[in-house]
Amino acid sequence: MDDLDVKLLELFTDEPRIGALEASRRLKVARGTVTARLERLEATGVITGWAPQLDPAAIGHPVTAFLTLEISQGVGHDTIGDHLAGIPEVLEVCTITGAGDLWCRVVARSNADLQAVIDRALAHPGIVRSSTVIALATQVPYRVLPLLVRSSSS
Amino acid sequence: MDDLDVKLLELFTDEPRIGALEASRRLKVARGTVTARLERLEATGVITGWAPQLDPAAIGHPVTAFLTLEISQGVGHDTIGDHLAGIPEVLEVCTITGAGDLWCRVVARSNADLQAVIDRALAHPGIVRSSTVIALATQVPYRVLPLLVRSSSS
């Protein structure tokens, strides 16, 4: 994870559709080096994928909310996780610190639809309490790159 | 946004490095159709980018936490947003419902480092209160595709 790796990732983040050859020209290295570096970054898990990023808002789900769920004692997190994974509007689920808690990101077509989504999410006897906050605006869109640029030492 | 669009997105999510030609073979459509569809999906904002996905854990930041910040009256969200945007470990910031609140996702090298990151995030006079939860495990990794598969009507 040296300077070249960081430059590569910056370049491919800015202009993902350039190929190995064009990247090698920009960075003034051999094409094989670009290929090898990218392979290594994928092998070490730094690059987890090249899938296209999709915008839930653009496919009719402009409402985002965060749910915090409290799970009853004795019910596995995985049980609830599987339940939530079955709901398409649930985009992400994490276990968090606290008394057996889960956090999840959900989206919906409207505030009314959000209610329905939440109802579906909560329709599991293992969930004893929940709280919801609605995301109003994105101040900083999800990003990872700044981490790299600063700490290219790792 | 019809069935073909969904199949295209599924295909490119599963195997992003296949090209237009290979995709056209798999879906049994003309290459030009694949190209045109992808261009349209990008133009309409459904596909927001093709950047490689990076794993913060793989670059030395395995600790994830969610902060909820309460902002003092009269201080703009943007002010705090800019402050937070300047911190590389802050990966995402949203305004949320509630009394002038912000939510953010931060990562850190360790629990000790997390403390330092949080201190930096809170080092703004406009922030009057905060709470932190640490993400322990990912039950459902971030995804969008299930939304499409179900609601390909939109």
Added chain:
DNA sequence: CCCAGATTGTGCAATGTGTTCAGCCAACAC
């Protein structure tokens, strides 16, 4: 019925990819 827009299949030149090769250099162990 007619039309605009989408899709198709085709062809070609230009470009990029996968692969391999030998040569070079720095770091390292002995």
Added chain:
DNA sequence: GTGTTGGCTGAACACATTGCACAATCTGGG
């Protein structure tokens, strides 16, 4: 010092893919 290893380079090659343009066909709505 010597030898070895690993990474980078520049080059070559066959092959696949892309960008672009074209006319033909299909399809849904006015």
